[in-house]
Amino acid sequence: AQTVTQSQPEMSVQEAETVTLSCTYDTSESDYYLFWYKQPPSRQMILVIRQEAYKQQNATENRFSVNFQKAAKSFSLKISDSQLGDAAMYFCAYRSAGGSEKLVFGKGTKLTVNP
Amino acid sequence: NAGVTQTPKFRILKIGQSMTLQCAQDMNHNYMYWYRQDPGMGLKLIYYSVGAGITDKGEVPNGYNVSRSTTEDFPLRLELAAPSQTSVYFCASSPRGGLTNEKLFFGSGTQLSVL
Numbered sequence: 001a002q003t004v005t006q007s008q009p010e011m012s013v014q015e016a017e018t019v020t021l022s023c024t025y026d027t028s029e030s031d032y033y034l035f036w037y038k039q040p041p042s043r044q045m046i047l048v049i050r051q052e053a054y055k056q057q058n059a060t061e062n063r064f065s066v067n068f069q070k071a072a073k074s075f076s077l078k079i080s081d082s083q084l085g086d087a088a089m090y091f092c093a094y095r096s097a098g099g100s101e102k103l104v105f106g107k108g109t110k111l112t113v114n115p
Numbered sequence: 116n117a118g119v120t121q122t123p124k125f126r127i128l129k130i131g132q133s134m135t136l137q138c139a140q141d142m143n144h145n146y147m148y149w150y151r152q153d154p155g156m157g158l159k160l161i162y163y164s165v166g167a168g169i170t171d172k173g174e175v176p177n178g179y180n181v182s183r184s185t186t187e188d189f190p191l192r193l194e195l196a197a198p199s200q201t202s203v204y205f206c207a208s209s210p211r212g213g214l215t216n217e218k219l220f221f222g223s224g225t226q227l228s229v230l
Contacts, residue, residue, distance in 0.1 A: 004157070033216040035218070042223060043203065043223050043224045044221055044222070044223045044224070045158075045205065045207075045219070045221040046221075047218035047219070050216050050218065052216055091157055091158070093157070095216075097216075099212075101146070101148070101160070101163045101165070101171075101173070101212055102160045102163075102173060102174060103150075103158070103160065103219070104157075105157025105158045105159070106157050107155060107156055107157050108155075108156075108157060
């Protein structure tokens with residue numbers, strides 16, 4: 001079974017600075033999808049960024065980018081120019097590309113942004 | 116466009132009571148999901164549906180039942196509430212499900228306490 005590990009329960013960053021959230025996963029599959037979801041205090045989960053395992057190029061979405069290391073099974077999220085609105089829980093998630101409907105989530109990292 | 120709507124937002128149940136968590140989406144999505152989020156944990160899949168009339172078990176289905184009579188609605192039934200079912204419940208939907216890397220659209224959750 002696949003597992004997702006987020007080793008940083010909490011992180012903090014100064015406004016306008018850069019922060020990196022870590023995620024590692026365990027799988028024997030070669031084709032899969034990886035996601036970062038944000039959960040603000042409102043509770044609603046929002047997709048931040050996604051990566052297909054077959055793509056070598058790291059995904060970027062505005063201030064958000066990932067460092068995808070397939071051999072190391074690592075999928076870290078970098079947030080540049082942090083804003084107060086980035087404060088939230090961030091969840092890393094894995095989904096098999098074989099048609100599985102299950103998203104496997106990590107336990108999350110709570111990000112605090114200090115003004 | 117309302118997206119995914121969950122009701123109620125909060126509920127307290129006594130042990131042994133039953134209730135139905137409602138979920139409705141207005142995006143004409145075929146795939147719908149129920150996840151639960153325990154404190155300090157990531158989300159775990161309870162049940163999912165790939166279309167009206169079709170449902171299947173996820174990772175943690177015991178103690179729950181679902182039905183999908185229409186594309187829009189996907190209610191989750193708790194028959195005999197137990198303290199272990201204290202959690203935040205999220206409903207989600209997507210157009211094409213696990214065959215793609217597309218994101219899930221989440222509701223804002225139902226916080227359930229069983230005392």
